Amino acid sequence: MSDIAIQVEGVGKRFRLRSSGGRTLKSMVMDMIHAPGSERDLWALKDINFTVERGSTLGLIGANGAGKSTLLSVLAGTMMPTEGAIKTTGVISSLLELGAGFHPDLTGRENVFLAGAIMGLTRAQMNRRLDAILEFADIGKFIDQPVKHYSSGMYVRLGFAVAVEVDPDILLVDEVLAVGDASFQRKCLRRMSEFREQKKTMLIISHDLGTIQSVSDQILFLDHGRVLGHGDPGKVVGQYETFWRNQASSERSREWGTREVILTGAEFSDEAGHASTKFSWGQPLTVRLGYEVKTPVGRSVFGFGISDEAGRLVHGSNTEIAAVTIPGLSGSGHVVLKIPSLNLARGTYFFSFSVHSADHKVNYHRMDNAFAIGVESDKNFEGICFMPSEWRVG
Amino acid sequence: MCAKGFGIVFGRDSSYTLATMIGLVKDIVARRDLLAMLVARNVKIRYKESVLGFLWTLLGPVFLIAIYAVFMKIIMKFPMPMTVLVSGIFVWQYLAMCLGDSSFAIIGNANLVKKACFPRILLPFSIVLANFVNFVLSLLVMLVYLLFVGPQFREIAWLPLAMLAHLALCTGVSLALSALNVFFRDVQHLTGIFTMAWFFLTPVVYDVSMISSITSKYPILGQLYFLNPMAGILSLYRTALLGSPLPSLNSLAISVGVTVVVFVAGILIFQKLQPGFADEL
Numbered sequence: 001m002s003d004i005a006i007q008v009e010g011v012g013k014r015f016r017l018r019s020s021g022g023r024t025l026k027s028m029v030m031d032m033i034h035a036p037g038s039e040r041d042l043w044a045l046k047d048i049n050f051t052v053e054r055g056s057t058l059g060l061i062g063a064n065g066a067g068k069s070t071l072l073s074v075l076a077g078t079m080m081p082t083e084g085a086i087k088t089t090g091v092i093s094s095l096l097e098l099g100a101g102f103h104p105d106l107t108g109r110e111n112v113f114l115a116g117a118i119m120g121l122t123r124a125q126m127n128r129r130l131d132a133i134l135e136f137a138d139i140g141k142f143i144d145q146p147v148k149h150y151s152s153g154m155y156v157r158l159g160f161a162v163a164v165e166v167d168p169d170i171l172l173v174d175e176v177l178a179v180g181d182a183s184f185q186r187k188c189l190r191r192m193s194e195f196r197e198q199k200k201t202m203l204i205i206s207h208d209l210g211t212i213q214s215v216s217d218q219i220l221f222l223d224h225g226r227v228l229g230h231g232d233p234g235k236v237v238g239q240y241e242t243f244w245r246n247q248a249s250s251e252r253s254r255e256w257g258t259r260e261v262i263l264t265g266a267e268f269s270d271e272a273g274h275a276s277t278k279f280s281w282g283q284p285l286t287v288r289l290g291y292e293v294k295t296p297v298g299r300s301v302f303g304f305g306i307s308d309e310a311g312r313l314v315h316g317s318n319t320e321i322a323a324v325t326i327p328g329l330s331g332s333g334h335v336v337l338k339i340p341s342l343n344l345a346r347g348t349y350f351f352s353f354s355v356h357s358a359d360h361k362v363n364y365h366r367m368d369n370a371f372a373i374g375v376e377s378d379k380n381f382e383g384i385c386f387m388p389s390e391w392r393v394g
Numbered sequence: 395m396c397a398k399g400f401g402i403v404f405g406r407d408s409s410y411t412l413a414t415m416i417g418l419v420k421d422i423v424a425r426r427d428l429l430a431m432l433v434a435r436n437v438k439i440r441y442k443e444s445v446l447g448f449l450w451t452l453l454g455p456v457f458l459i460a461i462y463a464v465f466m467k468i469i470m471k472f473p474m475p476m477t478v479l480v481s482g483i484f485v486w487q488y489l490a491m492c493l494g495d496s497s498f499a500i501i502g503n504a505n506l507v508k509k510a511c512f513p514r515i516l517l518p519f520s521i522v523l524a525n526f527v528n529f530v531l532s533l534l535v536m537l538v539y540l541l542f543v544g545p546q547f548r549e550i551a552w553l554p555l556a557m558l559a560h561l562a563l564c565t566g567v568s569l570a571l572s573a574l575n576v577f578f579r580d581v582q583h584l585t586g587i588f589t590m591a592w593f594f595l596t597p598v599v600y601d602v603s604m605i606s607s608i609t610s611k612y613p614i615l616g617q618l619y620f621l622n623p624m625a626g627i628l629s630l631y632r633t634a635l636l637g638s639p640l641p642s643l644n645s646l647a648i649s650v651g652v653t654v655v656v657f658v659a660g661i662l663i664f665q666k667l668q669p670g671f672a673d674e675l
């Protein structure tokens with residue numbers, strides 16, 4: 001057996017978009033008139049190339065609609081790629097969604113056998129696995145009840161139990177970790193690490209970046225059907241976070257002003273002076289805020305604000321409050337803002353900057369939520385911002 | 395196994411030759427456990443939560459027979475033996491069930507088609523087989539009834555051929571309808587009208603002999619009539635069960651020939667369209 005479990009070469013998948021949803025006589029006539037390859041085609045995947053070694057785990061990340069699920073479908077064979085080739089070695093699990101084959105009117109037990117048969121196992125093979133499935137799913141007497149009476153948790157537990165006990169060489173998992181309670185998730189993760197020990201290959205989709213980073217050997221970052229990053233989990237997750245933050249700030253950002261002075265950019269750097277948009281709790285943060293003067297102005301004030309993802313202002317201040325006098329501005333230059341210790345909880349934050357006249361009457365340039373940073377924190381406290389505090393008894 | 399199995403059937407550029415057909419048969423044989431389970435599922439869920447359960451397979455035709463008996467035999471004084479009506483309705487019922495169910499064979503299992511990998515042909519085929527199971531059971535009940543009214547079963551040897559052709563016809567039609575309905579939902583609306591027309595073109599509530607006044611004058615019409623495969627198949631059933639005269643071998647050959655064409659065309663249409671199912675659903 002070769003050491004490559006999955007080889008994907010130049011894979012693309014095109015979908016036909018239709019304006020009104022269904023196929024109508026009108027759309028058929030339009031199809032005949034329009035040449036193929038018109039603007040109504042959507043490439044859900046394009047130029048996808050990667051290999052997965054046997055026994056390793058590949059994580060797929062990307063925003064909704066990035067093509068992750070389409071990629072799994074193409075790998076499982078439920079969809080045909082429009083172009084390119086896929087080679088897989090070994091038995092590939094072909095149930096992309098937990099409990100996909102379950103029929104609501106059949107009992108759990110009947111559905112287990114049906115799901116097993118869908119994945120290519122005989123009744124005898126399923127009989128041998130039944131005990132392990134029942135133990136993993138842990139749903140007791142409900143196994144002989146129709147699954148329509150199951151809670152969603154029970155449904156998913158049974159689905160996952162079937163998927164893993166079928167024992168494929170390649171396991172494709174779409175968003176398992178998003179469902180189930182914490183104890184079930186731990187169970188899933190444990191089962192997945194057993195899988196890795198048995199040198200099984202896995203492909204996982206998850207939006208939980210922390211988990212996917214810890215279980216994957218490699219990560220593939222998709223956006224709009226294209227591969228934007230592939231490789232070391234930490235590196236690619238960082239790349240994805242930066243990408244996502246830029247995306248988020250470009251959606252939120254707003255700028256206005258008289259533009260006698262314009263802010264030309266903000267460079268964020270960490271303790272060591274390296275450019276970064278990802279910081280840890282308690283680290284210093286430095287921003288070099290560039291400006292360019294179009295029309296010389298008198299005394300001015302630079303300000304900044306930090307907002308959280310919900311849009312709440314966490315902190316704001318300016319040079320006037322800090323008693324830093326900015327005399328008349330001309331030419332171009334920069335001001336430096338230093339935050340000695342970033343006391344923020346884990347999350348994404350947006351920086352706003354402004355420059356205005358000392359009397360606050362003329363707003364030269366203001367950029368709201370224009371720059372996003374990510375903060376990692378293992379500091380234990382409630383809320384967004386850490387407040388140094390002390391307890392005393394008596 | 396799944397990926398390999400699909401390699402044969404799934405390939406976009408594979409020409410649908412004999413090799414493809416053999417591959418398909420191999421696929422179905424390899425997944426016979428799944429087929430058996432799908433058939434069992436379809437049999438089980440058809441009458442799930444209904445008090446009378448399987449009895450409905452009998453009650454449906456029985457009510458139809460009662461209606462036609464009252465209207466055609468009693469009110470309209472149509473000279474038709476009861477056994478002809480009973481055999482006609484029971485045999486027709488199988489095709490009618492397949493026509494009604496098959497449009498939903500794929501679209502009703504959209505989640506499975508999108509999320510799981512297995513030969514898609516098993517979905518409509520399992521419906522045809524599940525209905526066949528119901529049909530065979532109702533056929534047994536009908537045989538008991540026929541024993542009471544006492545026709546001869548001298549020609550019963552024709553029964554296997556009739557059932558085989560019936561099964562092949564239902565399979566071909568169901569495969570085509572299930573696949574076409576994925577792309578054109580008009581199919582499910584059309585089948586109702588189509589079924590009605592087919593019903594009257596088939597000697598269900600009359601006997602072939604009753605239209606002999608027309609067909610003896612224009613023999614070509616008699617031959618054309620048997621282009622409807624159900625005309626030949628139902629006649630065969632009546633020969634086997636009621637001892638009715640065997641239609642001319644010419645007519646039978648036409649009906650069986652069309653049945654084979656429908657069967658093969660159904661498979662080809664289905665296999666041609668199935669790679670696009672997941673995209674469309």
